[in-house]
Structure formats: C-alpha cells, structure tokens
Amino acid sequence: MHVWSPAGGWYTQPANWKANTAIFMGVIVGITALAFNLSAQREHRHKMPEPDRFFPSRYWSKQIKEYEAEQKANKSDS
Template identity: 60%
Template sequence: MVSRFSGGGPKVPYPKHVWSPAGGWYAQPANWKRNTAVIGAVMAGVVAVIWKISAEKEVRYVMPQEGRFFPSRYWSKQLIEYDREQAARKAKDTTQAEAVQNS
C-alpha cells in the first residue's frame, strides 16, 4: 500500500511534496538575486536613517580621553566639536609657549 505520507521514511509521516506560498522546502525563485538586492538596499537605508538619528541625539556628559580610540568620534557632532576645540586650545597653548620661549 502506497501512502501519500511516505516522504520521511516508513516511521515518519512527512508528505513527499510540500506546497507553500514561499515555494516549499528548496525554493529558488527566478528573481531571487533581485529580491535579495532590493531587501539589502532597503535594510541598508533603514540602518543609515536610524544611525543618523542616533548620532544627532547622542549626548556625552564625560568626554573620552585624548588619544584613545573611540569610534563615535567620527560621527558624533558633539565629539567632533569637542575635538576641534581641544585642537584649537592645544595650538594656542603651543604658540604662546613658543612666544614665551623666543622672547
């Protein structure tokens, strides 16, 4: 007797042929590459928007130590301004020290 439930072997009643809207067990739609590219682009866009909003809202109460690697220094507006102020202050201090030394 042949049963329609003989896909998983004699003891496991799995159907041989499975239909689903996604295409079954081993689906390979004709346009899977385009679908993958589209969803990848959408996901990258969503991540970029969330990243931008997060960077704009980021607030630090304690600034990172000078010279240490801190990734958000590259995109956090507050840290970029802080680093510019520190560089300007350091340049001003060195020029004053040179002026005192030369006089």
C-alpha cells in the first residue's frame, strides 16, 4: 500500500532540509532584529532608572543614553 500526500507523507525528509532550516533561521533572526530595532527606537520613559541599578535597555535606549550623558555633564560642571 502506498500513501501519497501533498506534504510528503508521514516520514518525509527532503534532501535540502539543512539548507531550508538555515534559510528559515536567517529569516527569523532578521525579523527579530528588525522588531528589536523598531522597539528600541520607539521606547520612551517617563521615569529614568537609578544610576547604579542594573537596567538592560540602558545600553540601547537613545533617550536613556542622552539623559545619562546630560547627568554626567551636569555632575562634572558642579
């Protein structure tokens, strides 16, 4: 008995599955990077983090970087 399906049957493993997987992973990484970049650009804070507290978005948020540079400049002027 032979069963045919458009999806390739129960135990299909195309010859180029590794290439297909690599391409799809590249697409996933690209979409994730674009979404992260868009999110980082649109991030807006009403309250800034404390200076000595760990805050991951401190490394990519333009608003926080500018705020901390301003605080550092004000501190050195005093």
